[in-house]
Each structure stands twice: as structure tokens, then as C-alpha cells.
Amino acid sequence: MNKNYLEINNVDFQVGGKVKVKNLSLKIQNKGQIICLLGPSGIGKTTILRSIAGLEKIDKGSIKLKNTILSSKSEHVEPENRNISLSFQENALFPHYTVEKNIYFGTDRNKLNGKKKIEPKKIIKILNIEKILDKYPHQISAGEAQRVSLTRALVSNPDLLLLDEPLSNIDENFKEEIQVKLKQILKQFKITTIVVTHDSYEAFYLGDKCGIILDQKLKQFDDPYNVYHYPNSIKVVNFLNRGVLLPAKVTGQYTLENEDLGLIKGNFVNEHAVGSIVKLLLQPEDLEHDDKSNLQLDVIDKKFKGTNFIYTLKTKSGKYVSVFVHSHHVHQHQINDKFGIKKPIHIKHLVCF
Amino acid sequence: MKTFNVWYITSFIISLIVIIPVLTVFSSYFDNTSDYFKLLKNTFLFEYISNSIILLIGVLFLTLIIGVSSAYIVSFYSFPFSNFFKWSLILGFAVPPYIYAYSLTAFFENYGTAYTILKFFLGEGNYNTHIPKFDGMLGAILSISFSIYAYVYILTRASFYFQSNNLLELGKNLGFSKIKTLFKIILPSARPAIVAGLSLVAMETLSDFGAVDFFSINTLTTAIYNSWLSFDDLAFSNQLSFYLLIFIFTLFIIENFSRRNAKYHSPMQGGFKLKEKIKLRGLSSFSAFFICFIIFFFSFVFPVCQMLYWTILYPKNFFDLDIQNLFINTIILVSISSLVLIIFSFISNYGNRISKSKFLSILTTISISGYALPGVILAVAYITFIAWFDNTIINYLEIKSIKKLFIGSILGLILAYFVRFYSLSCNGIKSSYEKLNRSIDESAYLAGYSKLRTFIHIHVPYLKSSIFFVFILISLEIIRELPITLILRPFNFETFATTAYIYASQDLLEAAAVPSLFLVIIASLFILFISRYILKEKYE
Numbered sequence: 102m103n104k105n106y107l108e109i110n111n112v113d114f115q116v117g118g119k120v121k122v123k124n125l126s127l128k129i130q131n132k133g134q135i136i137c138l139l140g141p142s143g144i145g146k147t148t149i150l151r152s153i154a155g156l157e158k159i160d161k162g163s164i165k166l167k168n169t170i171l172s173s174k175s176e177h178v179e180p181e182n183r184n185i186s187l188s189f190q191e192n193a194l195f196p197h198y199t200v201e202k203n204i205y206f207g208t209d210r211n212k213l214n215g216k217k218k219i220e221p222k223k224i225i226k227i228l229n230i231e232k233i234l235d236k237y238p239h240q241i242s243a244g245e246a247q248r249v250s251l252t253r254a255l256v257s258n259p260d261l262l263l264l265d266e267p268l269s270n271i272d273e274n275f276k277e278e279i280q281v282k283l284k285q286i287l288k289q290f291k292i293t294t295i296v297v298t299h300d301s302y303e304a305f306y307l308g309d310k311c312g313i314i315l316d317q318k319l320k321q322f323d324d325p326y327n328v329y330h331y332p333n334s335i336k337v338v339n340f341l342n343r344g345v346l347l348p349a350k351v352t353g354q355y356t357l358e359n360e361d362l363g364l365i366k367g368n369f370v371n372e373h374a375v376g377s378i379v380k381l382l383l384q385p386e387d388l389e390h391d392d393k394s395n396l397q398l399d400v401i402d403k404k405f406k407g408t409n410f411i412y413t414l415k416t417k418s419g420k421y422v423s424v425f426v427h428s429h430h431v432h433q434h435q436i437n438d439k440f441g442i443k444k445p446i447h448i449k450h451l452v453c454f
Numbered sequence: 455m456k457t458f459n460v461w462y463i464t465s466f467i468i469s470l471i472v473i474i475p476v477l478t479v480f481s482s483y484f485d486n487t488s489d490y491f492k493l494l495k496n497t498f499l500f501e502y503i504s505n506s507i508i509l510l511i512g513v514l515f516l517t518l519i520i521g522v523s524s525a526y527i528v529s530f531y532s533f534p535f536s537n538f539f540k541w542s543l544i545l546g547f548a549v550p551p552y553i554y555a556y557s558l559t560a561f562f563e564n565y566g567t568a569y570t571i572l573k574f575f576l577g578e579g580n581y582n583t584h585i586p587k588f589d590g591m592l593g594a595i596l597s598i599s600f601s602i603y604a605y606v607y608i609l610t611r612a613s614f615y616f617q618s619n620n621l622l623e624l625g626k627n628l629g630f631s632k633i634k635t636l637f638k639i640i641l642p643s644a645r646p647a648i649v650a651g652l653s654l655v656a657m658e659t660l661s662d663f664g665a666v667d668f669f670s671i672n673t674l675t676t677a678i679y680n681s682w683l684s685f686d687d688l689a690f691s692n693q694l695s696f697y698l699l700i701f702i703f704t705l706f707i708i709e710n711f712s713r714r715n716a717k718y719h720s721p722m723q724g725g726f727k728l729k730e731k732i733k734l735r736g737l738s739s740f741s742a743f744f745i746c747f748i749i750f751f752f753s754f755v756f757p758v759c760q761m762l763y764w765t766i767l768y769p770k771n772f773f774d775l776d777i778q779n780l781f782i783n784t785i786i787l788v789s790i791s792s793l794v795l796i797i798f799s800f801i802s803n804y805g806n807r808i809s810k811s812k813f814l815s816i817l818t819t820i821s822i823s824g825y826a827l828p829g830v831i832l833a834v835a836y837i838t839f840i841a842w843f844d845n846t847i848i849n850y851l852e853i854k855s856i857k858k859l860f861i862g863s864i865l866g867l868i869l870a871y872f873v874r875f876y877s878l879s880c881n882g883i884k885s886s887y888e889k890l891n892r893s894i895d896e897s898a899y900l901a902g903y904s905k906l907r908t909f910i911h912i913h914v915p916y917l918k919s920s921i922f923f924v925f926i927l928i929s930l931e932i933i934r935e936l937p938i939t940l941i942l943r944p945f946n947f948e949t950f951a952t953t954a955y956i957y958a959s960q961d962l963l964e965a966a967a968v969p970s971l972f973l974v975i976i977a978s979l980f981i982l983f984i985s986r987y988i989l990k991e992k993y994e
Contacts, residue, residue, distance in 0.1 A: 156896050180899040187900050193893035197916045206901055257901060 105165075106132050106293055107261060112162030112172075114148045121145025123317045124162070133291030135284070137308030137325075139301055141340065144314050146297040147190065150263040153295065154187045155180035166261055186259035190266045192250040194238040201234040204253050219290055221256040227282050228252055243270040248279070255286060262287070262294040268303060280306055301341055305329060313337050331370050332382065335454050344384035345422055346454070351377050357451065361416035363396065367448040379453035385411055385423040390430070391443035398422070400438045414440055461805025465814050468798055469821040472873050475835035476827065479699055482692030482838060498672060503697075505591070506660060506673040512595035513602075513659045514652055520599065521606025522648060524749050526636070529614035532731040533739040539746040540611075541985040544604045546753030548977035550934040552664025553954060553970040554597040557757035558588050559668075560764065560963045567760060590669055597665045600753040602658050606651035613647035614640065653709030657702055661828030663937040668958055674698045678830050679937070688838050695831040702828065758974055764967035771965045775953070780969060784949045784976075786864070787939075788929040791871045795879040795928055796921060798872075803883050804913070807892070808905060822877035829874060829937035836870050836942065837861055862944050870938045875928050882924035886917050923987045930980045933973060950976075 107129040114122040122145040129136055140146050151157045153164055155171065155178060163173040166185070171178045194203050204221055225231055228248045233241050241249070247270045254262055267283070268276050284307055287294050298304050304311050305325035312322040321333045332338045338346065349357040349365065351373045357365050359381065373379055390412075398414035401421065410426045412434065424442070434440050527533075528540045549557075561567040564582045572581045588596055617640060625635035641648075666673050674694055682691040734742055765772055802821070806814050824832075840860045848856055860866040890913070898908040936951045943952060950973040957966035 154896075154900055156899070179904075180896065181902050181904050183900075184902070185900060187896070189893045189897065191891065191893060193891060193897040195894060195897070195912060195916075196890070206898075253897075253901075 105130055106134070106167060108163075108165040109153070110163050110165070112152070112159050112164060114145055114152050114157070114159065116145075116148045116151070116157055121148045121317065122314060122319070125149070125314075125319050126162075127312065127319065127322060129293060129295075132293050133288065134309045135287055135294045135296065135307055136310050136312065137296045137298060137304035138312045138314060139298060139304050139340075140314035142299065145317070146314060147265055149314075150187060150265050150295065150297055153261070154185050154263055155183050156187075184260045185263060186254040186257045186261075187263040188250045188254040188265060188267055190269065192238070192243075192246045194246055194249060194253075196238050198237075199234065200230065200236055200238070200241065200249050203238070203249060204234075204256060206253065208256050219256050219258045221252070224252045224255050224286065227286060228279065244272055244275070247271055251283070255290075255292070258290070259292070262292050264294060264296045266298055267296065268300075269298075276303075283307070313340060315340055330450055331452060335380070338382055338454075344382050344387070345420065346380040347383050347420060347422070349379055349381040349453070351375050351379060351453075357381060357453070361398075361418050361420060362422075362442070362446055363444065365446045365448060365451070367451040369451045369453065371453065373453055382452040382454075383422055383448075385425045387448045388422065388424045388446065389443040390424060390426050391441045392432075394441035394444050396442040396444050397439040398442060400434050400436050400440050403434070403436060412440055414442075461801070461809050462811070462814060462817075464798070464801045465805055465817040465821070468802060468876065469817040471869065472821045472824040472876060474839050475824075475832050475873060476699070478835040478839045478842075479692050479695045479831060482689050482835075483696045498677075502672050502674050502677045502694075505671055506675075506698075506701075508591060509594055509598070509666065509671065509673060510656055510659050512591070513598045514656060516595060516599035517603040517606050517655045518648070518652060520603040520749055521651060522610050522641075524603075524746060525607050525611035525614055526640070527742045527746060529611050530640075530732060531734050531742055533734045533742040535743060535746070536731075539750060541982075542750050542754070543607055543746065544985060545750070545978055545981055546600055547602070547604045547930070548974050548981050549601055549754060549757045550664065550936065550951070550973070550977075551594075551598045551601040551662050552668055552936060552958070553761070553974065554601050554757050555593060555665040555668045556954070556958050556963050556966050556970060557760035558593055558597055560967075561756070561760050562586060562588050567763060591671055594662075594666050594669045594671050597669075598659055598662055601665075602655055603749075603753070605654040605658070606648065609647040609651040609654075610644055613644040617643055650709055653705050656705045657709070657825075657828075660698060660702055660705075661830070663828075663830050664955060675828060675830050675937075678834060679941075682834050682837075688834065688841070691834045692838060695835065698828065698831065754978075758971070761967040761971040761974065764964045765971055768964045768967075771968050774965075775968050777968075777972065780948060780950050780953060780972070783947060784933060787867060787871070787949065788932050790864070791868050791875070791932055792879075792925045792928045794868060795872060795875060796883070796924060799876070799879040799883045799924070802880060803887050804909060807887060807895070818880065822880050824873040825875065825877040827874060829870075829935060830941070832870055832874055833938045833941035836866070836873075840866075861942065864944060864947075867939065867942050867944075870942055871932055871935070874935070874938060875931055878931065879924050879928055882927060883917065883920055886920035887913075890916055919987070923984055926980050926984045930977055930984075933977055933980070 105128045107127075109125060109127045111124050111126055112122075113120050113124060127136070138146050138149065148157060152159055152172065158177050159172045160174050164171045166183070169178075170176050171183055194200075195206065198206065204225065208221060225234070228251065230245060230248050230252060233245055233249075238246055238249075247267065251264070251267055254264070268279055271279055280303060286292070287307075296304065296307055298307075305328075308325055310322060311325050311328045313320045313328065315336050321328055321337050323331075323333075328337070329341070329343065332341060332343075335346065338344065347359050347362070349359045351357045351369075352364075353375060355366055355368065357379065359365060365381070398416055400412055401415050402413040404411045404413075405428070407428065409428050410430075410433070412424045412426060414422050414424060416422065424440070524539075524543050528536055528543070559566070562585055564585075566585075568585045569581050572579070572585075622635065622639065625639045630638060660673075661675060662673075663675050663679060667676050667679070674697060678691045678694045678698070681687050681694065802818055806818055827835075840857060844855050844857045848854075860869065894912065895908055898912050899905075903911065933949075934951065936955055939949055940952050940955060943949070948956075950969040953969040954966045954973065957963070957969070
């Protein structure tokens with residue numbers, strides 16, 4: 102017997118007759134897991150959520166929740182009968198009801214199911230919306246509206262919670278706090294969740310697993326650590342924008358060589374034949390700064406990121422590489438200065454394509 | 455999944471009911487007519503058409519001047535009673551053109567009210583020769599203009615109101631004077647709204663029957679009525695309707711096009727900055743007050759005072775009139791028609807909302823074209839169709855005639871009102887429905903609410919104020935409506951409008967004053983009820 106909590110099998114997700122994501126398969130094994138889907142705007146992430154919620158029908162494949170088919174070509178359980186909550190990107194609060202009434206609107210089903218009850222007051226307090234309960238949606242800010250929408254979705258205690266860009270309107274300084282609280286709530290009440298976001302840091306923090314959707318397909322579905330450190334294709338690398346790809350020649354079981362950086366050591370993630378030419382993924386944290394090194398590159402740009410600086414350097418052959426340096430480093434380099442790279446270069450995981 | 459469900463069937467039936475009069479007019483174009491057609495063609499047809507055009511141009515000119523100037527003054531300036539004028543300027547709507555025509559004639563005719571006033575203050579004298587006569591074409595133009603200029607006023611004022619202060623500050627920044635700002639920035643920006651208002655005025659003018667009939671102006675509308683009533687030539691009535699309909703549908707298209715453009719001038723939440731009204735002082739303040747007062751006085755105070763004067767002067771007419779009966783008849787028509795219209799509008803809008811079908815959307819578009827149909831054309835085409843249906847289909851089936859059921863009956867009247875005012879009701883509910891994002895419905899479904907529960911718990915509470923607004927708007931139109939009621943009403947069934955018309959057509963203007971006054975009072979109350987919706991000054 103299949104024991105997966107949620108199963109999406111070979112589904113074409115479509116809207117208005119146009120297929121947005123093809124042949125997607127995805128499984129959530131245990132209740133309470135959080136899945137994050139990442140992808141560029143308009144790729145079909147929202148369509149996936151809408152289809153799982155039953156707001157769009159599917160013509161191919163099947164969606165099963167707790168071993169019950171919700172959607173397939175021949176079956177379609179109506180949204181109101183799925184016990185799935187969706188927090189819309191545009192909030193979709195009822196304009197003629199107060200914030201409080203909007204939140205309690207979702208609690209009917211909570212009562213019906215007789216499950217472990219999520220106390221709305223608790224969520225209201227955690228998400229800090231106590232002071233706006235008497236207000237109408239047009240009287241609150243976009244960030245507040247998003248928190249209300251989130252609260253409404255949470256208090257219905259769904260079998261599956263779908264969050265569409267849940268924190269996109271929340272102020273940066275408050276976002277991290279909400280992320281932490283949200284994760285605590287989801288884990289405490291074991292709410293199985295799929296989050297759609299374009300913010301990879303948010304996805305890596307919230308998700309037990311992350312999926313990258315590109316070119317109408319789920320390109321990678323893995324732990325956040327693996328998605329970050331072991332991207333499985335050049336497209337995923339480019340989407341995550343975490344480094345540069347440099348040409349290199351495989352010179353041994355643990356070594357390769359680049360014409361500008363010289364010998365690079367490490368463990369290959371995939372096997373590559375000695376002598377083959379590959380593209381090596383070089384991320385900012387892979388290189389170390391060393392003023393005394395004889396490998397000196399030109400500083401092209403410098404970004405202050407609080408705890409560190411990111412220096413963009415130009416190699417002799419005109420390639421650009423980035424390097425992290427702690428902001429308490431003894432001295433700073435300016436644009437057009439020389440910048441030393443520690444040799445020999447050692448990278449823990451050699452990701453090559 | 456597209457299935458022919460209850461929404462399709464209902465929308466299809468509604469479209470069919472609305473489209474039948476139009477199809478009847480077009481199909482009748484090829485029917486044989488009596489000799490009256492040849493007679494008219496050789497004699498008065500050109501006069502009918504030219505009169506219609508002169509009337510149209512006159513009314514458009516006057517409503518443009520009155521509507522835009524009053525809208526400009528109350529939107530941009532603050533002066534004594536400016537808030538009062540803001541809503542009182544729409545009260546002219548309460549006075550239908552035919553009632554305005556009665557008042558105008560009563561006041562200026564020989565030995566009329568003007569004569570009485572002069573005699574009271576100046577003693578006996580031959581004043582009749584010095585009192586101007588506002589009859590004929592001029593009387594019709596004035597009556598229609600003062601009655602319906604509010605279309606231009608309301609739409610233009612809304613457009614002016616939502617013009618952002620940023621736009622006006624831009625004018626100042628470019629060194630424009632007030633006049634230059636008006637002509638270079640304010641008016642061009644409000645142009646779609648002004649055109650939309652004028653198109654509505656044009657359609658109403660071409661449809662007008664009561665005022666032109668009273669002043670004996672032969673227009674296409676009166677020709678349609680006369681060829682049916684005097685010559686019993688329904689086919690020719692429909693042929694004349696055909697000409698008029700082409701004219702009106704052109705205006706209908708212009709109006710729709712203008713409204714679509716007008717959207718681009720709607721306020722955007724981000725860029726909109728509410729403007730402060732300029733406080734006027736001294737002579738300019740008095741001038742603004744005077745202009746608004748004159749318009750308010752002539753559009754509302756003057757006809758009401760004239761009716762009131764006659765009612766007081768001839769109290770017998772008041773006591774002779776079976777007001778209770780007229781009131782009940784009017785309420786019956788208004789309540790049943792409004793209820794039917796609102797229920798069907800809800801069904802159609804809700805069907806459109808949940809089905810997302812293009813076919814259904816096309817059907818709805820067809821069904822809202824009814825408001826472009828003048829009442830006279832509608833009534834005549836309606837009789838033509840029922841007569842044809844009865845003579846062919848019912849005859850063939852050998853069942854009881856349906857003529858009595860649909861012609862000269864309450865049911866027939868309600869059906870005709872339905873065709874005429876369905877767009878008003880459907881669009882009224884639609885415009886509010888469109889503000890309710892579809893994701894709101896989806897949120898309710900996901901909270902476990904069925905479609906019916908979503909409708910009851912979300913849609914109805916949200917739309918209740920629009921329903922009230924639409925109800926009052928339809929009631930107002932039905933109370934003012936004359937030709938449909940006149941032609942299709944049951945025998946001995948009178949409303950305030952038909953009673954006023956019958957007395958006036960018998961030259962008993964004093965007797966027409968009482969029902970006219972009651973009609974205006976009820977219509978004014980309705981307008982006061984909905985003025986805050988019409989003059990809304992907030993985003994919804």
C-alpha cells in the first residue's frame with residue numbers, strides 16, 4: 102500500500118487550455134513536511150497550487166492526498182470538499198468583512214473535523230495582528246493583509262496548506278521574524294505545506310525540500326542544501342544565480358585546471374573522465390582571500406553585505422568571479438586594486454557540467 | 455468543462471426576449487405597408503427626419519453647455535451652497551421632459567402663470583404680446599435639455615472629481631492660466647465622459663415621445679406612434695423604427711466606445727492625489743452661485759412650482775383624482791418589474807461569473823442592448839411580434855389566443871420593461887460584481903463553502919447596497935416611463951405618467967398638474983436615496 106501523504110503523478114498543469122508545467126511528479130512522504138517551489142515569474146507555480154486546491158482541472162496524471170484521488174482526467178473533487186487551504190498572493194480578503202470575521206470565516210471546517218484545533222487567538226498573537234482585528238481590509242497595509250490571509254489559511258487546520266508568495270508584501274525587517282514564526286507554527290501543528298516563492302533564501306529556510314521549476318518542468322527536487330550546493334543543471338545554476346561557470350580541464354581523480362586560476366582540488370560530485378573539458382561552478386564562498394598569494398586579480402566591483410563584502414574580480418582571460426570576505430577583514434580593497442586568491446584552491450564539492 | 459446548464463438556458467432566454475423586438479423591426483422592413491407609406495414618403499418623411507436632427511442638435515448643444523459648466527463649477531470651486539448644488543443639480547432627472555413641457559407651456563402661454571404674476575404686481579394690461587412663447591421646437595429642446603442634462607453633469611463631474619491634483623499642478627507648473635488649464639488639461643481629460651453623457655442624451659432625445667408629441671413636433675418617434683395608432687399600419691411603424699434604430703445603434707456604439715476609453719481616465723490608487731477646491735470670493739463666488747442656482751431653478755424649482763401652483767389653484771383636480779389607485783398601480787409595476795429584473799440580472803451575472811464562458815458573455819452583451827431601444831419602437835415591435843406569433847404558431851397549434859395575455863396586460867408591460875431596462879439592472883449589478891475579485895470566491899470555496907453558500911454569505915452581503923441602488927434606479931425609470939406604459943397598459947389601468955399625459959393631450963394642463971406633481975415628488979425621493987451612490991466620492 103502506498104503511504105505517501107501527497108502524490109502528484111505525471112500531471113500537466115494548465116490554465117485556460119494552455120499547459121504551464123508538463124509531466125510533473127512530486128511526493129510528500131510524511132504529514133507536516135514543508136515543500137518549497139521556486140521558479141521565475143509566470144512559470145506556472147501558482148497554477149500548480151490552484152490545481153492542487155481544485156480551482157483548476159487537470160487532463161493528465163493524478164493528484165492524491167492521503168491516498169484519495171483529488172484530481173485526474175476523470176475525477177475532480179470540488180475545492181470546498183478537499184480541506185485544502187490556499188493563501189493567495191493577492192490576499193483575497195472579503196472586503197465587506199472585518200479582519201476578525203475574515204479570519205474566523207476559515208474556522209468552520211476546523212470545528213467540523215474535530216481534529217487538533219488551532220486556536221485562532223494564538224495565531225493572531227504570533228503574527229501580531231491583534232490591533233487590526235476591527236478594521237476592514239481596505240484600512241490595513243498590504244503586509245498586514247498578507248498576515249491576515251496567512252492566519253485565515255492556518256486556522257482552518259487544513260490537510261494541506263498552500264502558500265502563494267506568503268511573505269512578498271511584508272517589510273524586509275519584519276520578514277525574517279515572520280518566517281521563523283511561520284515555520285514554528287507549521288511544525289508545531291504538523292501542517293503539510295507547499296510554499297511557492299521566488300525568494301530562494303525563504304525557500305531554503307522554510308522548506309524540508311525544494312523544487313526548481315524551469316522550462317515547464319520540475320528541474321530539481323531535493324533538500325535545500327543539495328539544491329544549493331549540488332545544482333543538477335546549468336539552468337538551475339543560472340536561476341539560483343549563485344556563482345559562475347568557468348571552463349576547466351579534468352586532470353585527475355580529485356583535480357582540474359583552469360587557465361586563470363590554475364590547479365583546483367576537491368571531490369567531484371559527478372564522474373568526469375580525465376582530460377575532459379568541463380564547466381566548473383564557482384561560488385563566492387569557494388575562493389579564499391590571501392594578500393600574499395601570487396594569484397592576483399583586478400577588483401571590478403565591491404558590494405557591502407553587512408557581515409561580508411562581495412568582491413567581483415576579473416581574471417586575465419576576462420572572466421568574472423566573486424569572492425566573499427568577512428567585513429572585519431583587516432583591510433579593504435578598492436576598485437582597480439589587486440586582490441590575492443589563496444593557492445592552491447580547494448573546493449569541497451566540485452560541481453561540473 | 456462546458457455544459458449547457460441553467461445559466462446558459464437563462465441567459466439564452468433573456469437574450470432572446472431582448473433581441474425579439476430588434477429582429478421584428480428588421481424583418482418588418484421588407485413587409486408590405488399601406489398607402490400611408492407612399493403618402494408620407496412624398497410629403498412629411500423628410501420633415502420628420504429633419505425635425506429629429508434639429509431637435510438632437512439643439513438638445514446636445516444645450517446639455518453640453520449646462521452639464522459641463524455646472525459640473526466644472528461644483529467640482530473645482532467652493533462657494534456658498536456648493537455642496538447643496540452638487541446633489542440638487544441632479545434633481546432635474548425627477549421631471550420627465552413631457553412634464554417639463556406642460557409646465558413651460560402653462561407658465562408662458564397666453565393668460566398663463568407669467569401673465570397672472572405680471573397682473574398681480576402691475577395690474578391689468580396686455581402682457582401676452584410681451585411674454586415669450588416657448589413652444590414648438592424651442593419648447594421641446596428646452597424641456598428635454600433641462601430634464602436630461604444630468605446625464606452629462608453626472609458623468610462629467612465624476613470625471614472631473616477623479617482628475618488628480620497632479621494633473622492640475624502640472625498645468626500650474628507649465629504656467630497655464632485657469633482658462634488654459636480648463637481647455638488644455640481638464641476638458642480633454644474628461645472628453646470620454648462628456649461624449650458618453652452626450653450619447654445617452656442623444657439616445658433619450660431620439661426616443662422622446664411625450665414632449666415632442668405635446669408640442670406637435672413631428673419626429674420619427676411620433677411618426678412611429680401615429681402610423682400605428684392613426685393608420686393601423688404596424689409594418690410601416692416598424693419600417694420607420696428601422697431608420698431610427700440604425701441612428702440609435704450608431705450612438706450606442708459611440709457611447710460604449712467612449713465608456714471603454716473613459717476607463718483610462720479612471721483614478722489609479724497610486725498616482726491619485728485628491729485636489730483641494732478653490733475657494734471663491736466676491737463677484738466670482740456670486741457668479742458661480744448664480745449659474746448653479748439658475749440651472750437648478752429652471753430644471754427643478756420652476757416645473758415643480760408651476761405644478762404646485764396649479765394644484766393649489768384648482769384643488770378640485772386633486773380631490774377628483776384617485777391618487778390611491780394610481781399609487782398602487784405604480785407601486786405594483788415598479789415592485790414586480792424591479793424584482794424580476796434584479797433576480798434575472800443576478801442569475802445572469804452569477805452564471806457568467808462561475809462559468810467563465812465566452813458564449814455566455816456574448817449572450818449577455820446582446821441582452822443588454824435593450825436600453826438603446828426607444829420605448830415606442832419597443833412597444834410597437836412587441837405588439838407586432840405577439841400578433842405574428844398568435845396568428846401563426848398559436849393558430850397552427852389550435853390553442854387559445856395569447857394576445858390578451860401579453861397585450862394590454864400587466865405581464866406584457868413587465869416584459870417590455872424587462873427588455874428596456876434589463877441593461878440598467880444587469881450592468882448595475884455587474885459593475886459591483888467586477889470589483890469583487892474572483893479569488894474571493896475561491897477563498898470561500900477553499901474554506902469549505904459551496905457555490906450556493908458563497909453566493910449567500912459573500913455575494914449577497916457584498917452587493918446589497920448595489921441591489922438597493924439598482925432597485926431605485928429601475929423604479930425611477932419605470933415611474934418616468936411613458937410610451938411603453940401608454941401603449942401596452944391594460945384597459946383602465948393608469949399610472950401617474952399616463953394620467954398626466956392623457957389630461958395634457960386633452961389640453962387639461964391644470965388637471966395634469968396633480969399626477970405630474972406626485973410623479974416628480976416620488977422620483978425626487980428616489981433620486982435623493984441614490985444621490986450618494988451617483989455622486990460617490992471614494993474608491994470602491
